[in-house]
Amino acid sequence: MLSMPMALILSSHVAASMVGGGASQRVLNAAKIDTVLVPTVLYGRHPGWGAPGGGPVEQDQFEGILSGISDQGLLDITDIVLTGYFADVGQIFDTAAVIDVVRKGRRVNKGVKAFSREPFVVVDPIMGDAPGGLYVSPAIAAAIKDQLISRADLVTPNLFELGHITGRPLTDLASMVRAARAMARPVLVSSLPRHGQIGVLYVDEQQAWLVAHDRLPKAPNGTGDALTAAFISRILAGDDAKTALEQAVAATVSLVMRAQEWAAPELPLVAAADVLVKPLVTLEAEAVQTA
Structure with a gap:
């Protein structure tokens, strides 16, 4: 058996900003997970900074990239599929x-060395946020819901989504x-207001856990x-959902703390990669009782 897990990420590439697929890639790499x-x-920067430059990957290019990956045999050894931002409906169907x-x-090739x-399919349904609402077209939002969430093992929306x-x-x-x-299906919900703090909620059919922390300006x-x-990296490492939630939120908070300490305009995902493994803070999840 191969000793290294591999993740296939289908999301944005933003050259000058630590967001989207590039951010996912660096966090997974820090956990020793190979990524494609x-x-x-293909953007130059996050739209929050202004006009991003670049633009969507055309449909034939997108399909060609996927064909090359398939022809290399990498889909047979893909352990994680992570989806994020999409520019058009065709990409979602692909x-x-x-x-x-x-x-x-994986079912057919029983001897595959994965x-x-x-495989673990994670859908981050990137479509909008409060207070602005949707920032993708209604057709893209509908396709994410209809085509991807039904195929997911984990969905990671923010509260608006x-x-x-x-x-x-x-x-x-x-x-x-x-x-x-x-x-x-299991859901990880971010951006929950909670008594002046901000929280992240994990829910499946048997349990619900919440981690809240102070807002970091x-x-x-x-x-x-x-x-x-x-969170994906902790689940793949064998953590239970509660521990993975605690560790993932603590790691994310620690990244923001480092960014503030260094006055960094972007998440320091390379320079502060150590806090992804050993967070600067310890957070405790509380069980959510709904009955």
Whole structure:
């Protein structure tokens, strides 16, 4: 058996900003997970800084990249599929097909030398945030919901995305847990307001855990990407959901602390990679009782 896990990331590539697929890649690499990044867009910088430069990856290019990866035999040894930002609906349909190929290949090729027995599909449904709402087209948001979430082993929305996907009002913690459980798969929800703090919630059919921490002002972009990748790395390392949640949130908070200490405009994912392994803070998850 190969000793190294491999992740296939389908998301944005942003040259000058530590966000999107590039952020996911660096966090997973710090956990000794090899990565293959298929870009959905090629931007110069995060749009939050201004006009990003670049643009979407054209459909034929996107499909060509996937074909090259497939021809190399890498889909057979893909342990993690992580989806993020998409520029058009066609990319989403292609990604859904790739997920099916990865799963089918593992079933058919019993002797494949992959790290994990089964692939782990994680959908980060990047489509919007409060207070601005959707920042992708309604068609893209609908395709993520219809084509990708149904194929996911874990979904990682922010609070706005959870409400948009489920169509449910999210008025308190209990309603958030009920909405997450309505997705019928494990869910990691970020950006929860919690008594003046901010929280991250993990929910599956049997348990619900919340980690809350003080808000850190002027956090760089990319914390959601880092959080998702950090949680994946802990699950792949064998942690239970509670421990993975605690470690992932602590690692993300630690990255922001380093960024503030160094006055860094972006997450210092390379220079501060040590805090991904040994966070600067310890956070304790609380069980959420909904009955």
